[in-house]
Amino acid sequence: MKIIIVGIGKVGYTLAKHLSAEGNDVAVIDKSQEAADKGGDSLDIMCLRGSGLSTRALLDAGVRETDLIIATTSSDEINMLCCLTAKRLGAKHTVARIRDPEYAHEVSVLKQELGLDMIINPELEAANEIGRVLRFPTAINVETFAARKVELVAFRVVKGDKIVGKNLAGIMNDIRFPILFCTAVRGEEVIIPDGNFVPAEGDLMYIAGKPSAITDFFKYEGKYQKQVKTAVIVGGGRIAYYLGLGMSRLGMKIKIIEQSKRRCQELDELLPDCIIIHGDGTDEQILEEEHLEAAGAVVTLTGRDEENLLTALYASRLRVPKVIAKINRGNYEGIIKEMGVDSIISPKNVTAAQIIRYVRALRNTIGSNVETLHKIADGRAEALEFVARESTWNLGVPFKDIRFKKNFLVAAIVRNGSIIIPTGNDCIRTKDNVIVISRSSNVNDLNDVFEA
Structure with missing residues (x-):
């Protein structure tokens, strides 16, 4: 696909990196020559200096032949106008990053009036992801599928866990809960395990x-924690706003520490x-005064x-x-995990995953087959x-009679509202929602998991 990205900041760069790696023809427009040069040198893609509102810049980037334009500048208004201009110049599809909470309730109107095909709000998506973890604090990360009927939950194996030293076949025989062990990360290795794998x-x-089965498993392991009742958020930006709004509506007691008096x-x-x-959330005295140690969770969301x-x-x-940290630089993730903070949120990665799902749906010649996409295991x-x-x-063919490609796993099937954790005797039928785990980063269709 021919894709133009306007703005090569954190989100734009991440998108350009992933989309070009998947074989798309990516061009970038940025008003900063330095940013354009950096993107061109490190990603080996075409980067042009110019404004996303400039007809000349858009034409030079090939907008008339473009399948998709993604506007990710720091200005919501520029992103909207850029998409409107690009659509009139011939771009087939448009995606705009829109962050201001004032626009959050106008999504349908904006899409209709401006011809936007997709609106993405990184801060809102990040807040939603944090909210899922706060509702299930045992987990390091929680992803949902099929209208939240199926959850994919990450947890750390620690000394004393009942599953340590047993193979998965034996574990499943012991617990008899309808769950499936889908992926294991051991050091730098990402493994799609079989029954012989030993955690x-x-x-x-x-x-x-399904959520109830996962809860039963954590109770069996002695890991179960009830939903967080109180949380302290350090930093009062847009993510904090969306998170505070959503969690307080669920009855959670939220305290936000923010350095700017005006923002407070x-x-x-x-x-x-x-x-x-009002205070500095990095000041130990402030944190002591606000009894940080008594909180059910702490979420750090400053701009640094x-x-x-x-x-x-x-x-x-x-x-x-439960401790959750917002981290934008990938090189910090390993450090913070080694020091005991497992739950990390990266708005740019959340945004990239959403848009990549959309791109793959567009690229799929038989229709929008990718319903949901989540990057897991640090994107691997x-x-x-x-x-x-x-x-x-x-x-209709039983799984035991199908040849699956290596490094793929069917984790769950949702059929008429019922969840199936598949065995060799199960099969896929039309209209099933099928959740697949893949070590490949270029899966566009369910048929990609089968050997031809």
């Missing part, structure tokens, strides 16, 4: 199943059910990775049950949801 201390394991006043008006504290890292480590040292594997169609191969 070890330190492994990051992903399991799939804004949040106080916007979030009447939250407690807003270093501050988020230090505050998260401090909260972990106080043994706060994917969890995808497909809808089986008449053109899907091997319909």
Whole structure:
């Protein structure tokens, strides 16, 4: 596909990197010559200096032949106008990053009036992801599929866990819960396990199943924690706003610590059910005064990775049950995990995964088959949801009689509202929602998991 990305900041760069790696013809427009040069040199793609509102820049980038334009500048208004202009010049599809909460309730109107095919709000998506973890604090990460009927949950194996030293076949025979061990991360290795795999201390394991079955498994392991009742958010930006709004509506007691007095006043008006504290969230005295150690969870959401890292480590040292840190730089993720903070949120990666799903749906010649896409295992594997169609191969054939490609696993099937954790005797039927785990990063269709 021919794709133009306008704006090569954090989100734009991440998108350009992933989309070009998947074989798309990517061009970038940025008003900064330095940013354009950096993108061109490191990604080996065409980068042009110019404004996303410039007809000349869009034409030079090939907008008339473009399948998709993605506007990711820091200005919502520029992104919207850029997409409108590109559509009139011939771009087939448009995606705009729109972050301002004032536009959040106008999505349908904006899409209709401006001809936008997709609107993405990175901060809202990040807040939703954090919210899922706060509702299931035992987990390091929670992804949902099939209208939340199926969850994919990551957890760390620790010394004393009942599954340590047993192979998965034996574990499944012992527990008899309808779950499936889908992926294991051991050091730098990502494994799609079979029944002979033996979990070890330190492994990051992903399991799939309906929420009640996953809860039963964690109770069996002695890991179960109830939903967080109180949370302290350090940093009062847009993610904090969306998170505070959503969690307070669920009855969670939220306290937000923000350094800007003006922003505190804004949040106080916007979030009447939250407690807003004016102060430096990295100041140990402030954190002691606000009894950080008594919180059910701490979420660090300042604009600086270093501050988020230090505050998260401090909260972990106080043994706060759940600590989540926003980190934008990938090179910090390994450090923070080694120090005991497993739950990391990256808005740019959340956004990239959403848009990549959309791109793959567009690229799929038989229709929008990719329903959901989540990057897992630090981006080294994917969890995808497909809808089986008449053109899907091997319909009605038992799994034991199908040749699957290496490094793929069917984790769950949702059929008429019922969840099936597949065995060799199960099969795929039309209209099934099929959740697949893949170590490949270029899966566009359910047929990609089968040997021809």
